[in-house]
Every structure is written in C-alpha cells, then in structure tokens.
Amino acid sequence: MSDNGDEKAEDEGPAVELGEGEAVEGAPLARVASRLHYAIEKSxxxxxxxxxxxxxxxxxxDLxxxxxxxxxxxxDTRQSFEKAVREVVGTGPVPTGE
Incomplete structure (x- = not known):
C-alpha cells in the first residue's frame, strides 16, 4: 500500500460526473490548435x-x-490562430442535445 493517495482516488469515482445526453458534434478548438505547429500559414x-x-x-x-x-x-502562435477563429465564430457556451 502506498502513501501517495492513489487508492483513495480510485475509490472516490470520477471527479466530474459525465452527462447522459447526446455527444456534441465537432472537436474543441483547443484540440485542433494543439495538432498544429506554429508558425503556420492559413493555407x-x-x-x-x-x-x-x-x-x-x-x-x-467546418474549420x-x-x-x-x-x-x-x-x-505565428497558437494564440493568434485561436484568436482569429474566435473573431469569426465568437465565444460562448456550446449547445448540447436536449
């Protein structure tokens, strides 16, 4: 038995409850941004x-x-990419299924 608390964390269940609703279509912008290397041209x-x-x-x-x-x-940076996308699509909560 270790003293690092691993067993306790396993017994408590997930830290965030997952919903039962339908999955949200599309990938989060942060995930797409993380797959790119900067600096990069729009093309x-x-x-x-x-x-x-x-x-x-x-x-x-579609991106x-x-x-x-x-x-x-x-x-030139991930931040500049995300900012440019957000200037077009805006910010706010992503709608989920009912």
Missing amino acids: EVERREGDTTIRTSDGPR GDVLAESDEVYF
Missing part, C-alpha cells in the same frame, strides 16, 4: 484541418469555412 491549416468540424456557440462548423471568413493569412 496549410486549411490543407491539414480544413475538413475538421469544430464546436462553436452557433453549432458545429475551412471559418478560416475563409478570416483576413489573417499567417498564424
């Missing part, structure tokens, strides 16, 4: 991830469509 993001559906407060959208609405052509 390269479109080539790699353009067909990826992301979650937005207005529902799922390629979102990037087409952005004037940015180059993302």
Whole structure:
C-alpha cells in the first residue's frame, strides 16, 4: 500500500460526473490548435484541418469555412490562430442535445 493517495482516488469515482445526453458534434478548438505547429500559414491549416468540424456557440462548423471568413493569412502562435477563429465564430457556451 502506498502513501501517495492513489487508492483513495480510485475509490472516490470520477471527479466530474459525465452527462447522459447526446455527444456534441465537432472537436474543441483547443484540440485542433494543439495538432498544429506554429508558425503556420492559413493555407496549410486549411490543407491539414480544413475538413475538421469544430464546436462553436452557433453549432458545429467546418474549420475551412471559418478560416475563409478570416483576413489573417499567417498564424505565428497558437494564440493568434485561436484568436482569429474566435473573431469569426465568437465565444460562448456550446449547445448540447436536449
């Protein structure tokens, strides 16, 4: 038996209760952003991830469509990529199934 608390954590169950509802369509923007290497051109993001559906407060959208609405052509950091996407899609809670 160890003193690091591993057994206690296992007995308590999950730290966050998972819902029973339908899965939300699309990937979180942070997940898509983490798959890219920066600095990167918008055209390269479109080539790699353009067909990826992301979650937005207005529902799922293809990243390629979102990037087409952005004037940015180059993302020097992950933050600049996420900012450009959020300027198009906004921020807010992602709708879930009923």
